[in-house]
Amino acid sequence: xxxxxxxxxxxxxxxxxxxxxxxxxxxxxxxxxxxxxxxxxxxxxxxxxxxxxxxxxxxxxxxxxxxxxxxxxxxxxxxxxxxxxxxxxxxxxxxxxxxxxxxxxxxxxxxxxxxxxxxxxxxxxxxxxxxxxxxxxxxxxxxxxxx
Ligand code: DQA
Numbered sequence: 001x002x003x004x005x006x007x008x009x010x011x012x013x014x015x016x017x018x019x020x021x022x023x024x025x026x027x028x029x030x031x032x033x034x035x036x037x038x039x040x041x042x043x044x045x046x047x048x049x050x051x052x053x054x055x056x057x058x059x060x061x062x063x064x065x066x067x068x069x070x071x072x073x074x075x076x077x078x079x080x081x082x083x084x085x086x087x088x089x090x091x092x093x094x095x096x097x098x099x100x101x102x103x104x105x106x107x108x109x110x111x112x113x114x115x116x117x118x119x120x121x122x123x124x125x126x127x128x129x130x131x132x133x134x135x136x137x138x139x140x141x142x143x144x145x146x147x
Pocket of ligand 1: 012014077078079080081101102103104105106113
């Protein structure tokens, strides 16, 4: 594949990064995370598109719109991770491989964060490495799409 297209999706409240519970999520803003990922994408010869929404249906729409356009999805669905059959179904409907990312170690937090509707269908899951997790996921996504 010449230049893979990779979509990074962030769900609800991730637009509040930098302001939101910095002890849990750190000080980086979403804009800085997205810029870092775009720069890394350019370095790795991948086309990176970023999308964020606080709305479940808008995330479903973005996943559906990725069909035939994107080669790989990196998704932090935020709280919808733990609740959304619709986002799971959307990911399955487009058959685009995806990596699930969480900034915090969800397994060291409240029990309701331990279950994910996405993990069993993900290529892999990256949790607890802060916002570096997006870059780890991107490197792996590029390797997988190139092979
Ligand atoms: C999160 C973990 C979720 O439980 C939470 O609802 C979020 C962020 C994370 O990146 O650590 O919004 O996905």
